[in-house]
Amino acid sequence: MTMEVLGTLIGAALQGQIVASAHTGRHCMANETLNLTVNATDSIMNTTFLPGTPDLLHARNVYMIAAGVIGCVYLLCTVILFIGVKERHDPFYFSGKVIPFLQGFKLSMQHGPYLNLIAAFLLISAAVQLQQSNFVLFCTHAAAADLRDHFQNLVLTILVSAVLSIPFWQWFLQRFGKKMAAFGISWMIPFAIMLVTIPSLIVAYVVAVTSGFSIAASLLLPWSMLPDVVDNFRLMNPQATGLEAIFYSSFVFFTKLSAGIALGISTMSLEFAGYSSAACKQSSHVVVTLQILIGAVPAILIIIGLLILLFYPITEDTRKETELALDVMRLRTRRSTLIVI
Secondary structure, three states, X not given: OHHHHHHHHHHHHHHHHHHHHHOOHHHHHHHHHHHHHHOOOOOHHHOEOOOOOHHHHHHHHHHHHHHHHHHHHHHHHHHHHHHHOOOOOOOOOOOOEEOXXXXXXXXXXXXXXXXXHHHHHHHHHHHHHHHHHHHHHHHHHHOOOOOOOOHHHHHHHHHHHXXXXXXXXXXXXXXXXXHHHHHHHHHHHHHHHHHHHOOOHHHHHHHHHHHHHHHHHHHHHHHHHHHHHHHHHHHHOOOEEOOHHHHHHHHHHHHHXXXXXXXXXXXXXXXXXXXXXXXXXXXXXXXXXXXXXXXXXXXXXXXXXXXXXXXXXXXHHHHHHHHHHHHHHHHHHHHHHHHHO
């Protein structure tokens, strides 16, 4: 999990530094001067990039370079995963019949703790994705303070904070339980609202640090809680084996679905508000929409997700009881195997 966040940190840092020159105010000012020269009656507020201008071509080129770099980082992370993670089979795991995929998927979707975990983190992940995907646009077009030239450093601050806070969350969930640690995600709500209502450079960096803290919890906890759900399912369904891949792959699918939902909400909202990617100055409707997408919508999604998580039945005590019961079952299976031999 730490390596995943670190890979995200490297990718975001490289991309932010590469595309930073395409988001500075100098390019907008240059185009404003060009447009005013062509037509003195044009308003500076409505100045846009002219198709084929050097600035627009520069923006396209740096984003293409950034895409290539991110692709290389992705391949590197894939190689590290393939070489560094070894799969080990449990030879003494209690025997059971092999269940077809569709039947196993149906069983997993009928497991209450699993559905609870999926529903909660689908909403929480969508909230985090909404805030992350619109953060650069907010800093560029909607922040009252001039954050246009600082967004890459703010993104870097968020991810550094996320990486550094993972050991804290690991200690916290071991000390106070995973369910209690999940509510640390709510820390980003007041600070996100503060960024919208009291925009300043200092507040932006404070928000970046606290957001990284919450993002680390949102990334670490579901993958820490999912094995508990799988163990709970094993205990309640001892005859069903080999369904771990279904649990994990389904959870990944719903996590990616939440990212798609977040991007869909952002795209449709900005489209209805009249966002133009070529404009240096956006309309007031776009500004309000970005403020809502950064503050109000993530807050609502996180609150609903945490309310769902309140009904998550696996506590630290039940987790330990399940682990002990599974150890007893494995011991019995091992003894039975030795007697047969």
